[in-house]
Amino acid sequence: MENIISGIAYVLGDNIDTDQIIPAEHLVYSTSDKEELKNYGRFALSGVPVEQAGLPEGGKNFITSDDYKSQYSIIIGGSNFGCGSSREHAPLALSVAGIKAVVAESYARIFYRNSIDGGFLIPFESPMKLNCAINTGDVVEINVEENTIKDLTTGFRYSLNSLGSVYEIAQAGGLFEYARKSGMLEK
Amino acid sequence: MGMTITEKILSKSAKRLKVIPGENVWLNVDVLMTHDVCGPPTIDIWKREFGKDAKIWDKNKLVIFPDHYIFTSNPHANRNVELLRQFASEYQLPNYYDVGTDRYKGVCHIALAEEGYNVPGTVLFGTDSHTCTSGAFGMFSTGVGNTDAAFILGTGKIWEKVPESMKFTFDGVMPPYLTAKDLILQILGDISTDGATYCAMEFDGEAIHSLSVYERMTLTNMAIETGAINGIISVDDLTREFLSSKCRQDYEVFYSDPDAKYLNKYNYDVSKLEPLVAKPHSPDNKDTVRNVQGTKLTRCYIGSCTGGKITDFEFAAGILCGKTVKAPTFIVPGSTLVAKQLEERKLNGISLKDIFLNAGCNLAQPSCAACLGGPSDTFGRAVDGDTVISTTNRNFPGRMGSKKSGVYLASALTVAASAINGVITDPREFIL
Numbered sequence: 001m002e003n004i005i006s007g008i009a010y011v012l013g014d015n016i017d018t019d020q021i022i023p024a025e026h027l028v029y030s031t032s033d034k035e036e037l038k039n040y041g042r043f044a045l046s047g048v049p050v051e052q053a054g055l056p057e058g059g060k061n062f063i064t065s066d067d068y069k070s071q072y073s074i075i076i077g078g079s080n081f082g083c084g085s086s087r088e089h090a091p092l093a094l095s096v097a098g099i100k101a102v103v104a105e106s107y108a109r110i111f112y113r114n115s116i117d118g119g120f121l122i123p124f125e126s127p128m129k130l131n132c133a134i135n136t137g138d139v140v141e142i143n144v145e146e147n148t149i150k151d152l153t154t155g156f157r158y159s160l161n162s163l164g165s166v167y168e169i170a171q172a173g174g175l176f177e178y179a180r181k182s183g184m185l186e187k
Numbered sequence: 188m189g190m191t192i193t194e195k196i197l198s199k200s201a202k203r204l205k206v207i208p209g210e211n212v213w214l215n216v217d218v219l220m221t222h223d224v225c226g227p228p229t230i231d232i233w234k235r236e237f238g239k240d241a242k243i244w245d246k247n248k249l250v251i252f253p254d255h256y257i258f259t260s261n262p263h264a265n266r267n268v269e270l271l272r273q274f275a276s277e278y279q280l281p282n283y284y285d286v287g288t289d290r291y292k293g294v295c296h297i298a299l300a301e302e303g304y305n306v307p308g309t310v311l312f313g314t315d316s317h318t319c320t321s322g323a324f325g326m327f328s329t330g331v332g333n334t335d336a337a338f339i340l341g342t343g344k345i346w347e348k349v350p351e352s353m354k355f356t357f358d359g360v361m362p363p364y365l366t367a368k369d370l371i372l373q374i375l376g377d378i379s380t381d382g383a384t385y386c387a388m389e390f391d392g393e394a395i396h397s398l399s400v401y402e403r404m405t406l407t408n409m410a411i412e413t414g415a416i417n418g419i420i421s422v423d424d425l426t427r428e429f430l431s432s433k434c435r436q437d438y439e440v441f442y443s444d445p446d447a448k449y450l451n452k453y454n455y456d457v458s459k460l461e462p463l464v465a466k467p468h469s470p471d472n473k474d475t476v477r478n479v480q481g482t483k484l485t486r487c488y489i490g491s492c493t494g495g496k497i498t499d500f501e502f503a504a505g506i507l508c509g510k511t512v513k514a515p516t517f518i519v520p521g522s523t524l525v526a527k528q529l530e531e532r533k534l535n536g537i538s539l540k541d542i543f544l545n546a547g548c549n550l551a552q553p554s555c556a557a558c559l560g561g562p563s564d565t566f567g568r569a570v571d572g573d574t575v576i577s578t579t580n581r582n583f584p585g586r587m588g589s590k591k592s593g594v595y596l597a598s599a600l601t602v603a604a605s606a607i608n609g610v611i612t613d614p615r616e617f618i619l
Contacts, residue, residue: 028263031228080381086316088332114332
């Protein structure tokens with residue numbers, strides 16, 4: 001895990017469920033075949049209603065044309081991000097599209113676990129809702145050690161909650177790497 | 188300080204005398220369940236991480252039900268079932284229930300109960316968020332992703348944060364127009380879709396223990412819709428009776444201590460509750476059926492792990508017997524056993540299956556079908572601006588297949604009553 005995570009922000013509302021992150025009809029592609037995997041990036045966030053895609057204005061495509069990489073690399077959400085199904089394809093799809101971190105007020109348990117244990121992205125919690133303070137297109141910079149996010153477009157800095165007990169798994173890059181490092185699994 | 192039933196089961200699984208909410212513990216898993224959507228990527232991760240020497244920790248504890256995308260021409264979906272088939276064959280898995288054979292069961296959460304995998308006091312993980320359904324049997328069960336499942340597949344272990352518990356007590360006698368679905372929609376409306384995030388939901392009270400085991404599964408099934416890690420109901424005589432013909436092993440029964448600590452306690456009197464819906468587009472968007480009565484419907488759906496159990500079809504048949512539907516109505520039995528029971532069980536001398544066919548309903552083979560949309564040729568899938576009333580569990584935007592559609596969640600009684608009138612209808616209109 002890098003100490004500084006920076007990029008362009010994509011802002012979403014509350015209760016972004018896993019059907020919005022990756023609609024169920026797309027859960028058929030291989031996750032190990034490199035070419036098929038690109039479909040997860042291509043359809044990432046394709047279930048988000050148009051008016052809520054890229055707040056505050058909405059109507060901003062996360063993926064443009066037929067690409068599988070997004071110009072955005074950090075998602076700013078509200079409460080209960082990633083609610084719904086257990087599909088690990090959700091953080092996987094965001095990761096394939098180039099998302100490195102999500103900042104949200106709160107998460108659904110399985111999405112949070114999958115993000116950390118699968119090593120797809122870092123789910124940061126913010127003590128207050130930042131999806132009303134940061135706009136889609138702002139350039140933001142997360143400092144992991146300081147637990148802060150700075151909006152370089154507006155100059156405002158906000159605090160983040162510490163990763164707490166999952167820090168070591170995130171730092172290792174996922175559950176398997178953590179288990180090898182800590183001696184639970186053979187290297 | 189005493190412990191809750193969830194804390195006691197997790198203590199046993201972690202081989203500890205006591206666990207404390209908030210601490211991370213390593214659990215020993217009793218059963219791992221997977222299906223056609225998450226099985227193949229789980230196997231991929233397991234092979235990648237454990238390499239050539241990858242070993243399944245205990246073949247007898249791995250259960251695989253293809254159930255999600257079964258009756259489709261989608262080549263990717265069919266390939267995923269083929270991957271499961273090859274895996275089961277290569278490793279000689281005893282608990283693989285292949286589609287196209289007489290071993291096929293249907294929706295995993297219902298099949299786990301029917302096939303005796305739900306054992307009180309044990310710990311079950313599954314690659315599906317509705318794995319919490321099994322908690323109706325006084326056990327700890329929850330959903331995980333593919334990486335966690337791959338880790339369990341190779342080691343039999345997984346870390347978990349011990350949850351705080353919330354208690355929901357329902358007293359009184361269940362009126363005939365009310366079902367477990369109405370109770371969980373009431374809770375969702377009261378605490379919202381993140382009201383129990385990372386908590387254990389414990390259901391108790393005379394109304395809960397008067398419910399059949401299948402009805403209890405509706406409550407624990409939708410615990411995930413509040414963000415809960417698990418839902419749980421302690422064992423009683425009805426559970427024991429259900430298990431007597433199915434459970435292959437002895438089991439240990441746990442109860443919460445009288446002085447166990449709860450984050451919150453909610454109390455309800457079921458005689459004061461009434462039939463409810465969750466309006467589009469969230470399971471906590473609660474309203475009474477009365478308030479939305481008359482809403483025109485283009486589709487009615489009875490099926491899924493939540494609302495495709497035999498008890499749901501008995502509710503629906505009671506209303507639909509001798510009537511015809513005005514809105515297209517789709518019936519999907521949760522399992523092959525349920526499909527068989529629809530033919531065997533009768534009401535007024537007519538089989539439940541014939542009651543539905545005579546009413547003009549469309550019947551399909553058991554699977555998850557349109558509960559989660561699925562491939563474009565999925566039976567019952569919502570199209571365009573459909574207005575659907577459904578016994579399923581989620582009505583997120585696009586969940587049943589079309590982003591333009593709106594889905595109302597309701598009990599099988601309410602769906603059946605609404606199917607007859609073609610508009611949302613209070614089941615009390617048909618229940619004297």
